[in-house]
Amino acid sequence: MENDQGVIVDLYIPRKCSATGRLIGAKDHAAIQINVANVDSTGVMNGTYETFAISGAVRARAESDDSINRIATQSGYLKNVWSYQ
Numbered sequence: 001m002e003n004d005q006g007v008i009v010d011l012y013i014p015r016k017c018s019a020t021g022r023l024i025g026a027k028d029h030a031a032i033q034i035n036v037a038n039v040d041s042t043g044v045m046n047g048t049y050e051t052f053a054i055s056g057a058v059r060a061r062a063e064s065d066d067s068i069n070r071i072a073t074q075s076g077y078l079k080n081v082w083s084y085q
Helices: 056-060 064-075
Strands: 032-039 045-054
Touching: 032 064, 045 064, 056 064
Parallel strands: none
Antiparallel strands: 032 045
């Protein structure tokens, strides 16, 4: 929720799992969030990043490594790593 000045005033903003699209609850202590830095042509970080959130349910099924590879491939960070069989 925003106030009249446009400032977000919510105490808790839930995250969304990047792999499944489901909301990550406040009590999901197994969930992780990974920030992947953007780099320039010389390999130096330029100060921006993209955030991936993985829920505890995905991690419990041991699918987080495959999910991160799939998401990073779709975002353009990896090439020829993940393919659908």
